[in-house]
Amino acid sequence: MDYNEKDIRQMVEGVLKGLGAAPAAGGPCCGDPFPVEVSARHVHVTKEAAEILFGKGYELHKKKMLSQPGEFLAEERVKLVTPKGQIENVAVLGPERKAVQVELSATDAKSLGLKAPVNLSGDLSGAADVLIMGPAGCLQANGSVIIAKAHLHLTPADAQHYGLSDGQIVSVRVDSQRPITFDGIVCRVRSDMALAMHIDFDEANAGMIGPDAVGRLAACGCGVSQPASAAQSAPQKRTFTPQWKAPYPSPAAHSRKLITEADARQMKAGIERGGTVRIPKGTIVTPAARDIFTNARIKLEMV
Ligand SMILES: [Zn+2]
Structure with missing residues (x-):
């Protein structure tokens, strides 16, 4: 059987959808952190x-x-x-x-x-x-x-930022003292909600998750989910701004001024070789994180 380009595109998009990857080509990064509340x-x-x-x-x-x-x-x-x-x-x-x-x-x-x-x-x-x-x-x-099913509250603007929709099931990684990935997290999108993932005490204890914890989508779609049309055009240099300011309470966890090795690895996935990362002035980038950027020939720009 012959597949034409449209078939292939549909198949690829179908697979990516199944992986929970969001169509976020060129858009804001769905690897940004969000609050985890217990x-x-x-x-x-x-x-x-x-x-x-x-x-x-x-x-x-x-x-x-x-x-x-x-x-x-x-x-x-x-x-x-x-x-x-x-x-x-x-x-x-x-x-x-x-x-x-x-x-x-x-x-x-x-x-x-x-x-x-x-x-x-x-x-x-x-x-x-x-x-x-x-x-x-x-x-x-x-x-x-x-027993409450773990879920992620988002406003429509948040949903757009992360490339998610109401009812979508995602996996969320929490880099706590005992790092853990939660599967089957249900996205709940409503304008009267505030961005936060809700888990119960069993789940929190499993990951030794305390106050001010943040989660990230485990399959950040930025690097892999470009629509076929965008992938065909000349590769574009993409930039990543890790500090996304959103109108949610408890901003403490989001104004963290530290980029660790794990952060760098996550960020790297969303940026082309030779691209640039813009980070707020005063951010501490650990040596291991710096190495990751250097090896990927990604430039750090303090803004
Ligand atoms: Zn809730």
């Missing part, structure tokens, strides 16, 4: 549930705003009880939702003897049962317990 076990309540647990006409008290716009940690706490065990002092998140949802780690679920499904927040299919106890009353919350 969610502790918590309960989302309805208005009715709040009244049962805390009293008639009760309103949750805001203790701390969370990164996702509008969401807050309430001062109120509850206890989770099953025939196999109990967990005290469980956080309650507001504002009230349409359904009661209890998000536990797999370890928590095990300690309560629950078989809970790994679902995205909002999907209660197959969810397990638990008794929630508050200071004013108890609520048997059947079909409420899930």
Whole structure:
């Protein structure tokens, strides 16, 4: 069978899509870091549930705003009880939702003897049962317990930056003390979201991930996913700006002024030989990182 150019292009694009590589030719680099936030076990309540647990006409008290716009940690706490065990002092998140949802780690679920499904927040299919106890009353919350599926929140602008779309599944690398790559991360794109990957405590502990951790797409598509049309034209010198300023909170992790060997390797993948990397003045480039750039004949430019 003969394949024409169009067939081949479609096949290549299909393969790249399957790899989770994003079409980011010439665009911003999808290897840029994003915040990784760890969610502790918590309960989302309805208005009715709040009244049962805390009293008639009760309103949750805001203790701390969370990164996702509008969401807050309430001062109120509850206890989770099953025939196999109990967990005290469980956080309650507001504002009230349409359904009661209890998000536990797999370890928590095990300690309560629950078989809970790994679902995205909002999907209660197959969810397990638990008794929630508050200071004013108890609520048997059947079909409420899930183990939250790890996900990446993005605004439409973030999604464009990383070359991702809503529902896309990606792999995320976190270079922590015990480096780890998470597979099956679901992208959730909405204008009322803030850029962050959410994982639970089991996942965080597996990678020894603390506050200010950042993740990067494991298959940064920049070097490999140029559309066939762009690949055919003369190779262009590409530049890479590692410090992408985005309007998300907790910028500390993103203004890191250090380029390590691992960073350099990642950056190198997105730049042609003989290309230039622009980095903010004052950035420390480790000797090993410098070697990587020198060997790839990539020029460093401080801007
Ligand atoms: Zn989330």
